[in-house]
């Protein structure tokens with residue numbers, strides 16, 4: 504078996520718990536190890552299959568095309584490593600003439616675990632759209648995700664990738680809550696910035712244009728992910744029904760975060776920064792495992808201000824199905840708060856969720 508394509512291979516996202524409830528660690532550790540063991544084996548078995556199918560080649564070509572389209576001058580590409588305690592800042596520095604195969608020689612695979620933490624700020628019923636920026640200021644971020652069924656090694660077509668992240672100063676749209684910016688800002692319920700869904704194509708791929716997230720109290724910089732399968736698209740371009748085989752969060756290298764945080768308007772946020780190494784969700788998703796829920800990335804220009812392109816391949820157990828609690832839902836007459844499932848909803852308010860559990 505050739506593992507070359509999995510050399511830079513990241514297993515991601517394994518905080519296991521019952522839906523909506525953060526389980527005691529004793530349970531989750533055993534379950535997580537079992538899952539990791541099985542899933543890792545499944546993905547190892549997938550490696551050859553994906554190569555033969557030409558999927559990795561197409562993924563490399565696609566990512567390269569996105570990069571070519573959006574980049575300015577020099578590209579600095581960095582590979583993920585398998586644990587968060589290591590620096591993800593790679594020494595690889597390439598120019599625009601570097602070949603695609605060199606740039607994308609490692610194809611990170613991130614196993615989407617049976618639910619990680621949804622957190623308290625999911626808004627259900629957001630729009631299906633690729634550009635979720637809504638004119639929010641900050642560093643442009645393009646993300647490319649490829650979803651693979653870990654049981655069949657086939658790409659998962661027609662999966663809806665639901666993402667949400669806070670803006671450059673650490674506030675989520677769609678939520679009115681004192682733990683989310685100005686708790687008196689009722690107008691925020693109607694905002695939809697940095698939230699949306701995209702459908703995967705026949706290669707299991709979907710893309711977004713968003714804005715690099717800022718930070719808020721108790722959490723490192725992250726992007727929330729829900730994967731929907733068998734869902735129905737409504738005439739107003741939102742999703743209903745189906746099931747959720749994954750809930751999780753994706754992360755960025757600390758040095759990249761630091762570069763972004765030094766820029767305006769990120770640097771106007773006076774809330775103290777929590778680094779990856781101190782983040783409980785990063786720990787949940789990486790401890791006792793080779794899990795690496797970090798984006799591999801390249802800069803689109805000479806500086807981070809020009810934009811960032813992040814990519815990841817995600818392995819999903821499509822047989823699994825979980826509940827995701829939401830803090831609000833979007834309707835034709837604006838956002839509506841669901842206070843009963845608000846703070847603590849995603850983590851049950853207990854376990855390692857706590858006040859920083861979002």
Ligand SMILES: *[C@@H]1O[C@H](CO)[C@@H](O)[C@H](O)[C@H]1NC(C)=O
Pocket residue numbers: 510511512583584585589
């Ligand atoms: C991760 O980093 C360590 C040390 O920094 C290195 O020895 C190892 O080869 C790296 N692994 C991958 C998969 O890049």
Ligand SMILES: *[C@@H]1O[C@H](CO)[C@@H](O)[C@H](O)[C@H]1NC(C)=O
Pocket residue numbers: 639640670671672673674675684691694768
């Ligand atoms: C982030 O979002 C909040 C809520 O809409 C807003 O008050 C704040 O100005 C935004 N940050 C920036 C830098 O625009």
Ligand SMILES: *[C@@H]1O[C@H](CO)[C@@H](O)[C@H](O)[C@H]1NC(C)=O
Pocket residue numbers: 538541542545820821822823824
């Ligand atoms: C996938 O999910 C099914 C249903 O929950 C479960 O029985 C199976 O063990 C899971 N597979 C892995 C690798 O965790």
Ligand SMILES: *[C@@H]1O[C@H](CO)[C@@H](O)[C@H](O)[C@H]1NC(C)=O
Pocket residue numbers: 628737739741833834835836
């Ligand atoms: C979309 O349509 C559904 C079904 O009619 C409705 O419940 C929902 O409020 C609508 N959402 C938006 C954002 O218009």
Ligand SMILES: *[C@@H]1O[C@H](CO)[C@@H](O)[C@H](O)[C@H]1NC(C)=O
Pocket residue numbers: 689690692693835836837838
């Ligand atoms: C949200 O938008 C709806 C119309 O879509 C409007 O009726 C409502 O007043 C708005 N709410 C706020 C708080 O601005």
